[in-house]
Amino acid sequence: MKGKYGIIDIGSNTMRLVIYKRDKSGRLKEVENVKSVARLRNYLNHDEYLSENGVHKLITTLSSFRAITDFHQLEEVKCVATATIRQATNREVIQEMVQRETGFSMTILSEYEEAYFGYLAVVNTTPFTEGITIDIGGGSTEITYFKDRELVEYHSFPFGALSLKKQFVKNELPTQSEKEEIHHFIRSQFDSLHWIKNKMLPIIGIGGSARNMVQIDQAMKNYPLAGLHLYEMPPEDIRLLGIYVNSLPLDKLLKLEGLSKDRAELMLPALMVFDELASITKAPSFILSRKGLREGVFYESMKIHPTKAFDVLTGSFDDLTKDYEINMEEVKQVTRILMCMVDELNRLNVLAVNEQERMELKRAANVFQLGDYIDAESSSQHTFYLLANRTIDGLMHKERLKLALMASFKNKTVFKQYANPFRKWFAEEELRVLRLYGAMLKFSYSLNATKRNVVDNVEVTQEADGLLFHIKTRMQSDAEEYQAERQKKHLEKLMKHPIHLRFY
CATH class of the missing domain: 3.30.420.150 (Exopolyphosphatase. Domain 2)
Incomplete structure (x- = not known):
């Protein structure tokens, strides 16, 4: 399916024509939605017979839809009818009239x-x-x-x-x-x-x-x-x-x-x-x-039927990857660095990141600063707005907001600005953890600043004067060292530990 496709839904209260177009991620995107309040149910008499006026209303509305579908040159139009037409004793006659008068082949859906x-x-x-x-x-x-x-x-x-x-x-x-x-x-x-x-x-x-x-x-x-x-x-x-x-x-x-x-x-x-x-x-x-x-x-x-193995959310993130042209090689490298940090900090009991939070961090790493697609200078603002307000199948609204707050992290001031309208949604500790995870994401991305997959491994040890991050590199890493030194302050404030970096 590559072009435009339409569906006409003939309901008892309203009739609606919706036109979809495939976007670059493969999803069906709604491009037109035309509604007519026909109230066909009111034309169904006590003998369950759709009156002449009701049939006229149906045909007239479908004819107006036909002008729209012809203009859009749709590859296919599906026309389905529900309860009122299904219950009408003259439904076969109505079907024939619809086909003859409008050219639409109307399918009457069973219960x-x-x-x-x-x-x-x-x-x-x-x-x-x-x-x-x-x-x-x-x-x-x-x-x-x-x-x-x-x-x-x-x-x-x-x-x-x-x-x-x-x-x-x-x-x-x-x-x-x-x-x-x-x-x-x-x-x-x-x-x-x-x-x-x-x-x-x-x-x-x-x-x-x-x-x-x-x-x-x-x-x-x-x-x-x-x-x-x-x-x-x-x-x-x-x-x-x-x-x-x-x-x-x-x-x-x-x-x-x-x-x-x-x-x-x-x-x-x-x-x-x-x-x-x-x-x-x-x-x-x-x-x-x-x-x-x-x-x-x-x-x-399209023969898309439910299977136990299907993951709705994975499909949504695939769509995000395609829509915003996310570099998955970079995502894999950053996610690997991030999980190294999580494992090390968990081992030292500095953090206690559970499996659910690990999954949420991985998702946020997948879409961190996707607002670059629109404008690199204001990437954080675009990232927050897009993730907070875009429908993401598989994520409830609060989960979507958590994703947006982590993936758009820039600094404490901007984080609070984004979170402020939603303070009633979260306890203070929840917000602190989201801010910490956002800071960890930003730090992980700083360790791949040149997108050359420079960092091979990260280990953390507890020293007398704080945490020492041992960062093993494959090649020269001046840019990564500079960016990491700039970003570590966010982690120090939230983890309440001085952080020292050792690249080797």
């Missing part, structure tokens, strides 16, 4: 396919090997349970945010009695699934309702990082958000930051579904996956 594609996107873009996914659409809600990255259970409920409103709510917003009816209905539906009860696993939400909930939460908390993918909420915050949304009249709800106007009337039913699922599963957290059904359709077409 299993809709659930499976969402799960497929989650296990290929998040760090979770076990969890529960939920996708609340307009006319259906898909839930899956996966373990060891394999799909174990799935279920598609024939209700969604739009159909709940249509079934239970007479006016724009539900009354107290209508809310109680919705609550009891959702509870009775979830009670039928024995395999979700008391699972105590993270819930991974996909789709527009989950995305809007997270956007509102971020706006209310003045969240300092960019990005929605892998944003985490404690279940109690879902309940508090539901109480707040429930307290707003429609005019204020329409102005609520983070909430799309076309979802204003549907937000409360969706929040009730999320809250009920978190309660019945006893979930420790709710996480948003920005990747869902559409990405899952592409993964399936």
